Amino acid sequence: MTAFAAATRAELAKILSTRMWWVLLIVLVAYVGLLAAGIAFGLGALGTSGGNEGPPGTVAGLPLALVAPVVFALATSVGYPLPALLGSLSVTSEFRHKTLTPTFLATPRRGGVLAAKWLVLLVLGALFGAAALVATVGLGAAGLSAFGLDPQLGESDTWALIGRAVLAMALWGVVGVGLGVLVPSQVGSIVIILAFTQFVEPILRTAAGFVDWAGEVGRFLPGAASDALVGASIYTAISAGTASQLEWWQGGIVLLGYAVLFTVIGALTTWRSDVT
Amino acid sequence: MPTGVPIEFEGVTKRFGTVDAVSDLTATVLPGRVTGFLGPNGAGKTTTLRMLLGLVTPTRGRATIGGSVYRDLDRPFATVGAALEAASFHPGRSAREHLRVLALGSRIDPARVDVVLEAVGLTQYSRRRVAGYSLGMRQRLGLAAALLGDPGVLVLDEPINGLDPEGIKWIRSFLRSLADEGRTVLVSSHLLTEVEQTVDEVLIVAKGRLVHSGSLASLEATAAPRVLTDAPNRPALLGVLRAEGLPAEEGPDGILVSGAEPGRIGHAAFAAGVELSLLAPQRQVSGLEDAFLTLVGEEGAL
Ligand SMILES: Nc1ncnc2c1ncn2[C@@H]1O[C@H](COP(=O)(O)OP(=O)(O)O)[C@@H](O)[C@H]1O
Numbered sequence A: 001m002t003a004f005a006a007a008t009r010a011e012l013a014k015i016l017s018t019r020m021w022w023v024l025l026i027v028l029v030a031y032v033g034l035l036a037a038g039i040a041f042g043l044g045a046l047g048t049s050g051g052n053e054g055p056p057g058t059v060a061g062l063p064l065a066l067v068a069p070v071v072f073a074l075a076t077s078v079g080y081p082l083p084a085l086l087g088s089l090s091v092t093s094e095f096r097h098k099t100l101t102p103t104f105l106a107t108p109r110r111g112g113v114l115a116a117k118w119l120v121l122l123v124l125g126a127l128f129g130a131a132a133l134v135a136t137v138g139l140g141a142a143g144l145s146a147f148g149l150d151p152q153l154g155e156s157d158t159w160a161l162i163g164r165a166v167l168a169m170a171l172w173g174v175v176g177v178g179l180g181v182l183v184p185s186q187v188g189s190i191v192i193i194l195a196f197t198q199f200v201e202p203i204l205r206t207a208a209g210f211v212d213w214a215g216e217v218g219r220f221l222p223g224a225a226s227d228a229l230v231g232a233s234i235y236t237a238i239s240a241g242t243a244s245q246l247e248w249w250q251g252g253i254v255l256l257g258y259a260v261l262f263t264v265i266g267a268l269t270t271w272r273s274d275v276t
Numbered sequence B: 001m002p003t004g005v006p007i008e009f010e011g012v013t014k015r016f017g018t019v020d021a022v023s024d025l026t027a028t029v030l031p032g033r034v035t036g037f038l039g040p041n042g043a044g045k046t047t048t049l050r051m052l053l054g055l056v057t058p059t060r061g062r063a064t065i066g067g068s069v070y071r072d073l074d075r076p077f078a079t080v081g082a083a084l085e086a087a088s089f090h091p092g093r094s095a096r097e098h099l100r101v102l103a104l105g106s107r108i109d110p111a112r113v114d115v116v117l118e119a120v121g122l123t124q125y126s127r128r129r130v131a132g133y134s135l136g137m138r139q140r141l142g143l144a145a146a147l148l149g150d151p152g153v154l155v156l157d158e159p160i161n162g163l164d165p166e167g168i169k170w171i172r173s174f175l176r177s178l179a180d181e182g183r184t185v186l187v188s189s190h191l192l193t194e195v196e197q198t199v200d201e202v203l204i205v206a207k208g209r210l211v212h213s214g215s216l217a218s219l220e221a222t223a224a225p226r227v228l229t230d231a232p233n234r235p236a237l238l239g240v241l242r243a244e245g246l247p248a249e250e251g252p253d254g255i256l257v258s259g260a261e262p263g264r265i266g267h268a269a270f271a272a273g274v275e276l277s278l279l280a281p282q283r284q285v286s287g288l289e290d291a292f293l294t295l296v297g298e299e300g301a302l
């Protein structure tokens, strides 16, 4: 076995031997699952009651064809902080609990440890994504069908969206790794992820709908890039048409770019420093 | 049976900002013996060992194990086992999981986990989270990690801290048996008394500098000579000693002078025309400890 394969197995064992991964997974699945059920139920109820006042072929202003994708994509558009948290914790907990000492004793080539964390977080991020999509597609489709709305599960576009959503969650895992090595303080990293995803980016993206230059910058924000990659999002649905978006593949590259950028800067700074 | 290889420090130096933690340390640690790495707190022991293990980058110089720097070792745990001070473990992981992660990462057969748990007497507690461990149990777990790859070289930083008397007895005989098997054993301590029954060789550091290296017996020989002297005219003799720059202490039996042979004191008194009534070299009760404290300076008494 190569040193890299060994480091990868060790990194996987590290994450799976503490409670954090399943706590985050439960939060993710419960959160996006409940939201998907609630929104599918709400839109379904609107669509069948007389209260729906939009143009024909829409529900609450949302084209019918977009209802299912927006509900399914809640897995990423709302759930993306969770794989990012898992990724950042995989790095910051090493600093916090001073486990970099045993880690670097076992694998003295530090770049190999970081590469192993990347691989493990890509895989776990994808698995988080898959679990979140099982929740949003399962509960969302049930909710939509109950009101006679088409969940579009027979369409290849839906499955392509699901595939891209899994990819987005894998990328969020490594964005988290990069952020963790860039900001090794555990509290610092968590605060940045929560503040950025819950306040800063939503505000910037809302502003982007009204201000031209903000729109240009806004679509390069990590959350916007992620939504572009997936191809549907509750945020873009809300600000429909007003904010411009990247192509799906451009979104993927921008998100990957954040992960690479953060990781490289961190690898050259905090990751290389003395472990005392 | 793994055989030890020498550890070599070649002009190793570390500066943290304005602090000279380790200055130009050169020494060789040989297999088959227990070498004590001694010095007061803050002397630079941990920093030196971390440089040896690739965790701290030396400002200058290098430290090697059998001729290789740590990061060039293919399976480091099979060559060197290390337990560093205040060993750090994720509190949510059990001892067994901690060792399994290390075995996986360092390509050591995970079956060794049970062997080393047994060797340090932790088998019974191995499934408990480390958060609940006492300092002594953490020390044992650190030692278990060091033994994981059955290495020929062991580097242990203050392994005796926090052990109960029984544990201290156990680790002493354990270190001895490891050295008797031909392994290289380097063990640090800030207390000479903690290790003097165990070590064959000593490296003594103070304020980042190596102040003595050699066998334990050679340490005793460096003990500063002490002489008990007296004169009918004591104030005159004290004046002479002061002029010579010799530390003198007045006691009931006379004046205790350190750092000079009787001949020098006699000569100085003679030259000053002071008559002596007593000039006797003193046998040291605890030669080793005194020699150690003299070498490391005042703060060593802490
Ligand atoms: N990361 C660090 N940053 C700044 N100073 C340090 C650091 N680590 C150790 N030192 C300093 O280096 C000196 C040697 O410390 P250390 O190697 O821990 O000594 P010892 O292990 O002998 O007690 C001390 O003055 C300590 O304060």
Ligand SMILES: [Mg+2]
Binding pocket: B042, B045, B046, B047, B085, B157, B158
């Ligand atoms: Mg120390």
